[in-house]
Amino acid sequence: MPVKRTHAKALARLEARGLPRRDFLKICTAAAATFGLSRLIVVDRVAWAVGAAASKPPVLWLEGQDCAGCTVSFAGSLHPPTMQILLETISLRYHETLMAAAGRQAEAAYRAAVEQGGHVLVVEGSVPGADDRFCRIGGRLFREILEEAAAGAVVVIAVGACASYGGIPNATVTRGLGMDQALPGKTVVNLPTCPVHVEHLVGTLLHFLATGKPPALDSLGRPVAYFSTLIHDNCRRRGAFENGQFLTDWNDPKQKDWCLLHRGCKGPYTFADCPARKWDDGINFCIDCGAGCMGCAEPGFYDEMSPLFEG
Ligand code: SF4
Numbered sequence: 001m002p003v004k005r006t007h008a009k010a011l012a013r014l015e016a017r018g019l020p021r022r023d024f025l026k027i028c029t030a031a032a033a034t035f036g037l038s039r040l041i042v043v044d045r046v047a048w049a050v051g052a053a054a055s056k057p058p059v060l061w062l063e064g065q066d067c068a069g070c071t072v073s074f075a076g077s078l079h080p081p082t083m084q085i086l087l088e089t090i091s092l093r094y095h096e097t098l099m100a101a102a103g104r105q106a107e108a109a110y111r112a113a114v115e116q117g118g119h120v121l122v123v124e125g126s127v128p129g130a131d132d133r134f135c136r137i138g139g140r141l142f143r144e145i146l147e148e149a150a151a152g153a154v155v156v157i158a159v160g161a162c163a164s165y166g167g168i169p170n171a172t173v174t175r176g177l178g179m180d181q182a183l184p185g186k187t188v189v190n191l192p193t194c195p196v197h198v199e200h201l202v203g204t205l206l207h208f209l210a211t212g213k214p215p216a217l218d219s220l221g222r223p224v225a226y227f228s229t230l231i232h233d234n235c236r237r238r239g240a241f242e243n244g245q246f247l248t249d250w251n252d253p254k255q256k257d258w259c260l261l262h263r264g265c266k267g268p269y270t271f272a273d274c275p276a277r278k279w280d281d282g283i284n285f286c287i288d289c290g291a292g293c294m295g296c297a298e299p300g301f302y303d304e305m306s307p308l309f310e311g
């Protein structure tokens, strides 16, 4: 596919940093196919953003009641070209864990981005529902910081189960809330799973970059492209389920491929693309490595999904 001559510099820059043109086209094509967009438009807009240093979408990443697991998922991607495209196409202005700046310098970066507005706000972790005092950052209430940062944001992306629906903190005394509840009236894209899948985040940001709007969402605010299939319908143990072969003894080699329903698997009521996409660059996912699905892509995670495992 021909890439405009005006993008040649941008692609050469990526190539110099170890991202071959072929990989660039592959990643853009995958994002286009996932969302049913024109490949031409995605390649064009992403290449343009790589070259347009001054107009990269500013991104602010806040952390509330979280474990930083989504940050680890994001930063620990095993597929550097994907990350490279992301970091070349956005301007990550503020991220408490990853930014080199600290203290006043970090606060100044945050303040400048908030005052400028027009940013993408990524939120990791929940906001306390029981009492705002459970979560403070630099002496300020997290809810106050969140509302301030969300005010000028063009879109809010909730990464992980906690920011989406409250997650594990919702099961604690803090009664953590997701962004839909914490920021009524804002457009929130929920990317649940615990932690966020880096490809879900990259794809959502590339969609935003290519079209200026979030991808189509389901009734729970999740991109349809990632969360419309039932784990149970795509599970390789489904044959065993149909044959009534349910694992009862972890130590019996005969049962190693049997259905995990009686061991607590939540696959029959969890919508996510884990069986097809898998994790860690397509290496494996929960059920294929012998653990039942915990339902981490659903609003009921963690409380309603407990116990996560049985037997
Ligand atoms: S292991 Fe879980 S998802 Fe797979 S067939 Fe059994 S119940 Fe369904």
Ligand code: SF4
Pocket: 193, 194, 231, 270, 272, 274, 285, 286, 287, 292, 293, 294, 295, 296, 297
């Ligand atoms: S298989 Fe289930 S528990 Fe595992 S990541 Fe996917 S939705 Fe979460």
